Amino acid sequence: YIVAVEPASSPVLAGGEAAPHRIQGIGANFIPKLYDASVVDEVMGVPDDEAIRAGRELASTEGLLAGISSGAAVYAARQLSLRPEFKNKKIVALLPDTGERYLSTELFAFDAYPLD
DSSP states (O other): OOEEEEETTOOTTTTOOOOOOSOTTSOOSSOOTTOOGGGOSEEEEEOHHHHHHHHHHHHHHHOOOOOHHHHHHHHHHHHHHTSGGGTTOOOOOOOOOOSGGGTTSTTTOTTTSOOO
């Protein structure tokens, strides 16, 4: 089962309109030529705050310095894990970026950009 992840506020892969979002690295205003929709079983939209929250959790609880799009992938994997059909199944999330380029952004500015 393959899930494509995109910003919920810019659902281009799902056939919607491009719009501003805060998940850097995914959700371009176009569908890349490399994208093959025939191998994707589901397109999941991820809210910006949830992607950022999951990215922060990767750093603070797992010690993984990953970016916002990695947070989006982890959020999507968690959502899948809550579905009955995925109970006791292995779920793999690809973390497509590093957090280094986000050190001065809201991803790691916990006090300036609280999520809770």
